[in-house]
Amino acid sequence: MDNKKRNLIIAVVIYIVTTLVSYILFSNLAVPGGILVPTPPPEKGKDERVAFDESLPKTEECPLNGVKYSKQQRQWWEKHRPLGIMIENHQEARPQSGLSYADVVYEAVAEGGITRVLAVYYCQDAGIVGPVRSARTYFLDFISEYGDYPLYTHVGGANTPGPADALSQIKDYGWNLYNDLNEFSISYPTFKRDYDRLGRAVATEHTMYSSTDKLWTYAKEKRKLTNKDNDGNSWDENFTKYSFKNDAKESERPASQSASFDFWESYNDYSVVWAYDKATNSYVRINGGAPHKDLDNGKQLSAKNVVILFMNERRANDGYEGNLHMLYGTKGTGRATIFMDGQEIKGTWSKKDRESRLVLRDNRGQEIEFNRGPIWFEILAIGNSVIVK
Numbered sequence: 510m511d512n513k514k515r516n517l518i519i520a521v522v523i524y525i526v527t528t529l530v531s532y533i534l535f536s537n538l539a540v541p542g543g544i545l546v547p548t549p550p551p552e553k554g555k556d557e558r559v560a561f562d563e564s565l566p567k568t569e570e571c572p573l574n575g576v577k578y579s580k581q582q583r584q585w586w587e588k589h590r591p592l593g594i595m596i597e598n599h600q601e602a603r604p605q606s607g608l609s610y611a612d613v614v615y616e617a618v619a620e621g622g623i624t625r626v627l628a629v630y631y632c633q634d635a636g637i638v639g640p641v642r643s644a645r646t647y648f649l650d651f652i653s654e655y656g657d658y659p660l661y662t663h664v665g666g667a668n669t670p671g672p673a674d675a676l677s678q679i680k681d682y683g684w685n686l687y688n689d690l691n692e693f694s695i696s697y698p699t700f701k702r703d704y705d706r707l708g709r710a711v712a713t714e715h716t717m718y719s720s721t722d723k724l725w726t727y728a729k730e731k732r733k734l735t736n737k738d739n740d741g742n743s744w745d746e747n748f749t750k751y752s753f754k755n756d757a758k759e760s761e762r763p764a765s766q767s768a769s770f771d772f773w774e775s776y777n778d779y780s781v782v783w784a785y786d787k788a789t790n791s792y793v794r795i796n797g798g799a800p801h802k803d804l805d806n807g808k809q810l811s812a813k814n815v816v817i818l819f820m821n822e823r824r825a826n827d828g829y830e831g832n833l834h835m836l837y838g839t840k841g842t843g844r845a846t847i848f849m850d851g852q853e854i855k856g857t858w859s860k861k862d863r864e865s866r867l868v869l870r871d872n873r874g875q876e877i878e879f880n881r882g883p884i885w886f887e888i889l890a891i892g893n894s895v896i897v898k
Contacts, residue, residue: 557723558610558634558722559634559722561579561581562579565579566579569583571586571631571632572631572745572748572750573591573613574612574613574879574882575751575753575879575880575881576632576881576882577881578632585634586631588735588736589725589728589729589735589736590631590656590658590659590728590745591630591659591744592630592631592659592660592662592728593627593628593629593630593651593661594607594628594638594641594662594663594724595626595627595641595643595645595662595664596608596627596628596638596640597623597625597626597640597641598616598779598796599623602707602711602715603796603797603801604802604803604804605639606635606639606718606804606805607635607637607805608626608810609805609808609810609811610633610634610635610721610803611633611635612629612631612883613628613883613884613886614627614629614812614883614884614886615629615648615886615888616886616887617835617837617887617888618772618779619835620833620834621831622772622773622779623779625648627651629655630721636721636805637719638718638719638720638721639706639718640715640716640718641662641692641717641718641719642663642664642717643663643664643665643675644661644663644665644667644676644691645667645673645835646672646673646674646678646836647835647837647888649661649863650860651839651867654748654749654864654865655744656748657742657743657745657746658684658688658734658744660688660728660734661684661689662719662724665692666679669834671825671828672827673829673834688732690724690727692719699724699727700717700718700719701718702717702718703718706718749866751877752876752877753881755881756850756880757850757851757852759788759790762790762850762851763787763851763852765785765851765898766784766785767782767783767784767785767897768846768848769896769898770817770887770893770894770895778797779797780796781794781796782794782795783795783848783885786811789811790850790880791812791882792812793810793811794810794812812882812883812884812885813849813879813884814847814848814879814880814884815847815885816846816869816884816885816887817845817846817847817848817889817895818843818845818858818867818886818888818889819843819845819890819891819892820838820843820888820889820891821838821890821891822835823836824836839860840860840862842858843857844858844891845857846895853897855871855872856870856872857869
């Protein structure tokens with residue numbers, strides 16, 4: 510073999526080797542064991558949100574609601590655990606910050622006919638969130654479904670001795686000063702009051718804000734809780750995912766649909782309408798007669814899946830002023846109605862205990878497969894009416 514041919518072969522081999530090494534180092538290729546080769550980290554955008562490269566292929570399923578995101582985004586979310594935040598829905602607190610980025614939302618009456626939501630974040634960074642309000646016992650039952658020691662964020666909570674004593678229950682669960690992120694024990698700068706955020710004067714209780722990044726960072730640095738705890742246990746070892754499907758074809762979707770209801774009769778400021786949009790195959794939210802929007806991006810809140818859970822509602826009778834503390838029968842079985850693809854699906858819900866996943870089945874006994882997208886659970890008292898048009 511002459512030198513010319515030998516040099517050509519060597520050059521080809523070097524090219525192949527360097528190309529292969531570059532591909533392994535800089536691609537998003539998944540390797541055995543589910544570990545992803547690092548990609549360039551996302552950057553911090555406006556409103557304290559992490560900004561991801563939206564041009565990357567969306568191949569990775571969010572375990573909470575099935576939405577597909579990039580491998581870059583998956584590498585980000587796999588470094589932390591689910592984060593539940595109590596966000597109030599008092600009419601004076603609207604529009605709230607960060608609700609449009611929640612993966613899953615639960616809504617129920619907190620007291621006096623006024624609803625409150627538990628917004629659960631994992632696969633998206635919401636940036637600034639709030640106003641943040643106090644803990645309620647039934648929301649503890651819902652956040653407990655998200656694996657071992659999910660982060661739970663609130664400002665104080667119901668603490669009157671009795672069945673609605675959320676703060677005592679948090680201690681009983683072993684959450685206190687661990688996965689429980691109570692503003693009373695954390696304070697500034699993770700939490701801060703913003704009296705100007707809504708652009709109008711509001712009472713002090715409507716001014717507490719935080720951000721998802723600050724809360725995940727605090728959990729990591731102060732509580733040693735990332736995707737794993739200090740003993741190396743992953744949060745999702747006992748987490749049960751829902752099943753997800755793709756949207757119905759546009760030709761199979763109805764032109765319109767709406768589901769409307771009151772939590773309490775004559776409390777019109779908290780009436781809800783979920784209006785179906787055929788083009789996006791999602792439901793947009795109207796609250797108190799007006800489009801319910803996210804303050805930070807101006808978007809109307811929407812969900813791919815709206816689930817009505819009919820549960821026993823009663824007063825706690827714990828001696829609290831006005832007997833305002835509420836209780837809901839979150840464990841056991843009951844009726845449910847699911848709205849997706851412009852269809853109304855009658856079914857049932859079941860939840861064995863606090864930590865068990867709430868299971869939804871249609872009237873044939875088949876477990877519900879959700880559309881990929883935000884899931885919004887509405888907790889109504891047994892006997893409440895839902896008007897479907």
